[in-house]
Amino acid sequence: MAGTGGRPRRSGVVSSGPREEILTVAAALFAEKGFSATRMSEIAEASGLRQSSIYYWFSSKDQLLRAIMEQNRVSLSAARVLVDRAEPAAARLYVVLYHDVVQMCLAPLNFYALEQTAHEQPEEFADFGLDYAELVRLLRDVVAQGVAAGEFVDVDEEDVVRTALSLTEGTQHRFHAGRGDVADVARRADAAATMAVSSLLREPGSLPAVVAAARAGIAGFAATGP
Missing domain, CATH: 1.10.10.60 (Homeodomain-like)
Incomplete structure (x- = not known):
């Protein structure tokens, strides 16, 4: 070296x-x-x-x-793999949102700063917007599948996904702004993913099973519990 x-x-x-x-x-x-x-x-x-x-x-x-851009593609990679899986939509959504928080907290730059940079330098950071749009589309499909299967209440998929991502992005912002402890990332990710998914469940009592399935792992993606 x-x-x-x-x-x-x-x-x-x-x-x-x-x-x-x-x-x-x-x-x-x-x-x-x-x-x-x-x-x-x-x-x-x-x-x-x-x-x-x-x-x-x-x-x-x-x-x-x-x-730098690759550091923000973990949740997108998970969404690409999980969108057409047979597992319950709630567990798949939880896994993607969990990894979204983890990747942003561990990234060197606050997501909001990266987003602002992408807006100011669109040519160099063109992939940022494309990646984000794809993530929204894939998560929208997962939510729609959950609604169709009776797992989720009837919702506007676009609004739900945008709100869920606002939650994960806000979580990472507080982590970066407060110089959070890396050991606390899993707990924060679990809290954000749990809050987003639980608000959609038609049967709220199914949440423990959803979290257990996510932690057990789906197609190589697992949410490690706090």
Whole structure:
């Protein structure tokens, strides 16, 4: 591995290694200065690494940007897999919302800041809007399936999904704003997913079974209990 000399890290974020530190710093600089105006040398300096060390992990700014975006695709990946599964819609919805909170809390940048950056730099962050629209569409399908199967009360699927995502996004915002403890992420994710799903259930008493199914895992996606 390349050396990690240079100045002490200045991001103020506790990370699990150089790669995560680089992503944290790059995301903040892209938001502050713009993608085009940010130089790899600036990312290296702010990370406390030599520029050669940055290139060890990422060959270009484009690769850095793709890695940042990939951190926000866990829930989308789950939704893509789970949308057509045979398991109850409530358990599938819970799993996706749970992972949505976890991925956003553990991401280096507050989702709202990333969203604002995407609005201000639409060309570089075009995938952000496309990913979000796809997530909404897939979750809308899951909710519609739950209504059709009698699991959920009759609702406007679009409104329900937008409200549920507002809940997960608000949860991660409070986590980032309050410098939350990583050990607390699972509890926050469970609370948000439980609140969203329980409001839809035609039979509220079925909630424990829904959560148990989600924690047991569906198609490789499991919600680890707090």
